[in-house]
Amino acid sequence: MMTQYRFSDIEKKWQKIWAESNLHKVEENHEKPKYYVLDMFPYPSGAGLHVGHPLGYIASDIVSRYKRLNGFNVLHPMGYDAFGLPAEQYAIQTGQHPEQTTAANIQTFRRQLDLMGFSFDWSRELRTCDPDYYRWTQWIFGQFFQHWYDKKEQKARHIREIENHFSKYGSQGIEAACTESINFTAAEWNVLDAKMKADLLNNYRLAFIDFTTVNWCQELGCVLANEEVVNHPEKGPVSERGNYPVVRKKMKQWSLRITAYADRLLSGLNQLDWSDSIKEIQRNWIGRSEGAEIQFGLESNGHELPPVSVFTTRPDTIFGATFLVLAPEYEGLQALCSETQTEAVLAYANAAKNRSEIDRMADTRKTGVFTGNHAIHPFTKKPIPVWVSDYVLAGYGTGAIMAVPAHDERDFDFAKAFDLEIIPVIKPQDASLELPLTAAFSAKDGICFNSDFLNDLSVKEAISKAIAQLETQRLGKRRVNYKLREAGFGRQRYWGEPFPIIFDDAGIPQMVETLPVLLPLVESYKPTGTGESPLAGVAEWVQTPAGRRETDTMPGWAGSSWYFFRYMDPQNGQAFAGQEALNYWKQVDLYVGGSEHATGHLLYSRFWTKFLFDLGFVGVEEPFKKLVNQGMIMGEDGQKMSKRWGNVVNPDDVCAQYGADTLRMYEMFLGPLTDSKPWNTNGIEGVSRFLNKFWRLFFNGETFELSGEAPTPEELKILHKTIKKIKSDIEQMSFNTAVSAFMVATNELGALKCKKRAILEPLIILISPFAPHIAEELWQYAGHSGSIHLAAWPAHDEQFLTESSFEYPISINGKTRTSITFNLDADPAVIESAVMADEIVQRWMDGKPLKKFILVKGRIINVVV
RNA sequence: GCCCGGGUGGCGGAAUAGGUAGACGCGCAGGACUUAAAAUCCUGUUGUCAGCAAUGGCAGUACGGGUUCGAUUCCCGUCCCGGGCACCA
Numbered sequence: 001m002m003t004q005y006r007f008s009d010i011e012k013k014w015q016k017i018w019a020e021s022n023l024h025k026v027e028e029n030h031e032k033p034k035y036y037v038l039d040m041f042p043y044p045s046g047a048g049l050h051v052g053h054p055l056g057y058i059a060s061d062i063v064s065r066y067k068r069l070n071g072f073n074v075l076h077p078m079g080y081d082a083f084g085l086p087a088e089q090y091a092i093q094t095g096q097h098p099e100q101t102t103a104a105n106i107q108t109f110r111r112q113l114d115l116m117g118f119s120f121d122w123s124r125e126l127r128t129c130d131p132d133y134y135r136w137t138q139w140i141f142g143q144f145f146q147h148w149y150d151k152k153e154q155k156a157r158h159i160r161e162i163e164n165h166f167s168k169y170g171s172q173g174i175e176a177a178c179t180e181s182i183n184f185t186a187a188e189w190n191v192l193d194a195k196m197k198a199d200l201l202n203n204y205r206l207a208f209i210d211f212t213t214v215n216w217c218q219e220l221g222c223v224l225a226n227e228e229v230v231n232h233p234e235k236g237p238v239s240e241r242g243n244y245p246v247v248r249k250k251m252k253q254w255s256l257r258i259t260a261y262a263d264r265l266l267s268g269l270n271q272l273d274w275s276d277s278i279k280e281i282q283r284n285w286i287g288r289s290e291g292a293e294i295q296f297g298l299e300s301n302g303h304e305l306p307p308v309s310v311f312t313t314r315p316d317t318i319f320g321a322t323f324l325v326l327a328p329e330y331e332g333l334q335a336l337c338s339e340t341q342t343e344a345v346l347a348y349a350n351a352a353k354n355r356s357e358i359d360r361m362a363d364t365r366k367t368g369v370f371t372g373n374h375a376i377h378p379f380t381k382k383p384i385p386v387w388v389s390d391y392v393l394a395g396y397g398t399g400a401i402m403a404v405p406a407h408d409e410r411d412f413d414f415a416k417a418f419d420l421e422i423i424p425v426i427k428p429q430d431a432s433l434e435l436p437l438t439a440a441f442s443a444k445d446g447i448c449f450n451s452d453f454l455n456d457l458s459v460k461e462a463i464s465k466a467i468a469q470l471e472t473q474r475l476g477k478r479r480v481n482y483k484l485r486e487a488g489f490g491r492q493r494y495w496g497e498p499f500p501i502i503f504d505d506a507g508i509p510q511m512v513e514t515l516p517v518l519l520p521l522v523e524s525y526k527p528t529g530t531g532e533s534p535l536a537g538v539a540e541w542v543q544t545p546a547g548r549r550e551t552d553t554m555p556g557w558a559g560s561s562w563y564f565f566r567y568m569d570p571q572n573g574q575a576f577a578g579q580e581a582l583n584y585w586k587q588v589d590l591y592v593g594g595s596e597h598a599t600g601h602l603l604y605s606r607f608w609t610k611f612l613f614d615l616g617f618v619g620v621e622e623p624f625k626k627l628v629n630q631g632m633i634m635g636e637d638g639q640k641m642s643k644r645w646g647n648v649v650n651p652d653d654v655c656a657q658y659g660a661d662t663l664r665m666y667e668m669f670l671g672p673l674t675d676s677k678p679w680n681t682n683g684i685e686g687v688s689r690f691l692n693k694f695w696r697l698f699f700n701g702e703t704f705e706l707s708g709e710a711p712t713p714e715e716l717k718i719l720h721k722t723i724k725k726i727k728s729d730i731e732q733m734s735f736n737t738a739v740s741a742f743m744v745a746t747n748e749l750g751a752l753k754c755k756k757r758a759i760l761e762p763l764i765i766l767i768s769p770f771a772p773h774i775a776e777e778l779w780q781y782a783g784h785s786g787s788i789h790l791a792a793w794p795a796h797d798e799q800f801l802t803e804s805s806f807e808y809p810i811s812i813n814g815k816t817r818t819s820i821t822f823n824l825d826a827d828p829a830v831i832e833s834a835v836m837a838d839e840i841v842q843r844w845m846d847g848k849p850l851k852k853f854i855l856v857k858g859r860i861i862n863v864v865v
Numbered sequence: 866g867c868c869c870g871g872g873u874g875g876c877g878g879a880a881u882a883g884g885u886a887g888a889c890g891c892g893c894a895g896g897a898c899u900u901a902a903a904a905u906c907c908u909g910u911u912g913u914c915a916g917c918a919a920u921g922g923c924a925g926u927a928c929g930g931g932u933u934c935g936a937u938u939c940c941c942g943u944c945c946c947g948g949g950c951a952c953c954a
Contacts, residue, residue, distance in 0.1 A: 275870090278949095281950080682892070739890090810885095811935075813935085853934095
């Protein structure tokens, strides 16, 4: 009977000892360099964990343990993102308070996480739904509310400073991030009443009340996200759940002015050690484009009409602009229509308003209505018609475009649909355009023609020149535009952070000073049907002596946008984290989590960090220095692991059958961390076999055996190449090849029957980050009283790896034919003559003369004939 | 449509400052130990052709070209898969 290693006893034993001795508790320690390893904290769903969830946790745990062995003071915390919709929906169905279900779910999660032997410092655990936590989420919101963004200084400043400025100088000299730019004098400001001042300041606050268009479902009594709305063939837009009609409705909504930070969010990406794909996703989401804003005066037919500003990235095509198009939601649209066309335009705008986003997206046929009026081309002074069409979006640029049908596909389609003029002004560099155009020529490497002062310039030159000309003639200016929209921050839900806001009798929002504002108990979690959150029904909470409370709650991402700072000092009652802790831990060195948060959590966290940086609370502008996105583990059938497909593998079962160490190593062995890959039950057997083999390296039958015998060069070479390989693999997060290196070392040492302490003991340390329990047990067997996780990482010594000779593959014309061993310091001339004298080489040369002899030292020899 | 990744045995995957393609594991086939099974160990395993065999030839990293003494790796074109964005002017 072979010794079987008893993982179940061993794992239970050590997990208990580690917990009781607080082995993983960490404090600030200025003697050691710090390292902060963070996992994206989980939402504690009722389903518990499946084997896909711990993938990233295992990787981060390996790095944490590796860093500790290398002398780093490692912060490796865990907590729960506990506010959110599923708990609330469960409450609606069962009447159970979300707090109860959340607490129960957290217990399950904790039990499952403990099974896998992670080295989290649980004394720092946090939950976003805990009042001691969310009081600081509310506090940070309050800071957003009390600040505005100064574009000149590129930072957030206190709202009092802009008030002071307004009272002395009006809006003159202020360049602020705002909803709309308004000009007024100090005198005008000073005569405003308190409510009017508050409304005006709302235009500048970083947390402000916005009016946004939402998908409103009367039947469900709530607002729906775009993805919750589907298109019904007869009824039009309906809710995904229940098929109830959905209309677009303007609603008051708290928002955060994230666009103020668009520039910095974009440029900050360059310094981050993140995957290119996720940086690219954020770049696209921010969507910076450079171009010009151009003013078009309108032909007045008797009465004066306001000018229309358009945004374009192609001012070089200005001479090809043959009409303007306004969005159906264009501000002041009605005033721009001629009398005869007003009715048609308004009918069109109204129809467009109720078309769902998806509908508008899916349908690329061009529709539109002529306003009946003309604009004046800024250079040619010719009149060009002004149209309205829903292919122009109100929310981007100015909500109006100059259409250049010859060089923009959409404008081309529109011009064809309504028989509008098409004037080509850009031609390919080395050819002329084929006329008439059958499609827009939108290449950006052409040459201008038909374009007055831009003729013969390249597109790039023409863009600069056109802007310069527009600026000198005061017809327009350079402008940078972003796709990024303000971040809607209010939810008509119960299970979230209440806003620390009370509207006083004048309707002015006032910051609540005493935090936290506790989430009150409600009787029903159901939507009220009025568009308000269930909190609106708690009269005694809503009505306060100071006024009426805001009844919306914050979105799921509020609590997760700053939790990484709270871990640094989780019990602090005076601040979201103390200065000392913030200065010591600074930022997350390694962040591991899924890529699905690219445009949500990861962007918002960067935004909040930059804001807290501006206020001087934190010393870093970026929260996550290095980010690694682990892939998904699919079911054995290749589909996403889900109850629905019946392919879920539970880590509890795997731990019971094979042990946590096997599960950990197997998940790492599956393939590169960042790839998605299927689970394979057979594969885990191989890793289980390996760990047993590893265990047996140390045993002779039933007895543990380590000898003090001096190791041979061959054994030393195996050890040192393994140390080197594991170190570099962990640092590159190539865990699958690290596991394979352990297998190779075990196979080789097993074959040599090596039982020497000098070789095997360092090997236990190497494997301890991967398989912490078995390593701890073997370490104890080896006679150590302290934990292996407090040991030091062995250093590899190159001298054991250097070879004196090398077996050179010999290729003739690039095809390997034989191999000959030479000393590495042998004279190339000697090698050449030896190779040329070789029988096999001679045979393949077949009497042809030698053309070239290539020797790459320690690599290859190639004979060219 | 645009922007990122990526295509290597029966399977998961190794190997890229260009240098012996297929490490490691799974699966499969054969063998040892055993009354038997489990466990463990050993051998083989890209395809194909020749040979009783040891062995050897040819082809081969999605496809077609190119650069090079030499290409899975670099360049150009095509196809396919995954992800992101999408009437963003």
